[in-house]
Amino acid sequence: MKLYTYFRSSAAFRVRIALNLKGLAYEPAFVHLAKGEHRASAYSAVNPQALLPTLEDGVRRLTQSLAILEYLEETHPAPSLLPKDPLERARVRSLAMLVACEIHPVNNLRVLQHLKRALGQSEEQVNAWYRHWIGDGLAKLEADLARPGTGIYCHENLPTIADCCLVPQVFNAQRYQCDTSPYPTVMRVFAACMKLDAFDLAQPVKQSDAE
Numbered sequence: 001m002k003l004y005t006y007f008r009s010s011a012a013f014r015v016r017i018a019l020n021l022k023g024l025a026y027e028p029a030f031v032h033l034a035k036g037e038h039r040a041s042a043y044s045a046v047n048p049q050a051l052l053p054t055l056e057d058g059v060r061r062l063t064q065s066l067a068i069l070e071y072l073e074e075t076h077p078a079p080s081l082l083p084k085d086p087l088e089r090a091r092v093r094s095l096a097m098l099v100a101c102e103i104h105p106v107n108n109l110r111v112l113q114h115l116k117r118a119l120g121q122s123e124e125q126v127n128a129w130y131r132h133w134i135g136d137g138l139a140k141l142e143a144d145l146a147r148p149g150t151g152i153y154c155h156e157n158l159p160t161i162a163d164c165c166l167v168p169q170v171f172n173a174q175r176y177q178c179d180t181s182p183y184p185t186v187m188r189v190f191a192a193c194m195k196l197d198a199f200d201l202a203q204p205v206k207q208s209d210a211e
């Protein structure tokens, strides 16, 4: 498999974790987001959505990290990243979506660039926007994780796709110096995940394109 990735891409980070948890080898293909390489024709021929990640499995190309996580789960079921029970699976998917569909999109590169370039917001205002939405989202994640079902990880005692989403989001929060002290459960789960090689080896500084 080939993964189109960038060390700081949190959506690619989710997939790197899942590949590691499942013990699947992959070749990275680096696309420099900050230089805008994802918008060049060479990459939009690979992924018409012009977003990272893309996973190439043989001749097939997959886009959208959650769809890729589900694909990996279906094609390589062990170890499973979803619980067996349908209600529990829905809970895990809901936690993953809270991060991937509610927190992450408003803080994406193109949103931040639009705030700055088209709407004339200063670096400080853009950072304030970022921290606001991280705080709002992590508070909701904290409240959800306070309900029954949470264990060492987001769901009981095995890592799931919810953890694959939580960890990169916490990295983003830390990169923007957000105060994470109001989210002790999120941070406890984060710390537990980071003890696993699959998460540790997927982190931005350990990628060979890290700057």
Ligand SMILES: N[C@@H](CCC(=O)N[C@@H](CS)C(=O)NCC(=O)O)C(=O)O
Pocket (backbone or CB within 6 Å): 008, 009, 010, 011, 012, 033, 038, 050, 051, 052, 053, 063, 064, 065, 066, 100, 108, 109, 110, 111
């Ligand atoms: N919902 C997408 C989000 C993908 C995404 O936004 N990726 C970011 C990097 S983390 C990106 O490519 N951003 C480019 C941009 O905003 O222009 C997914 O989960 O794969």
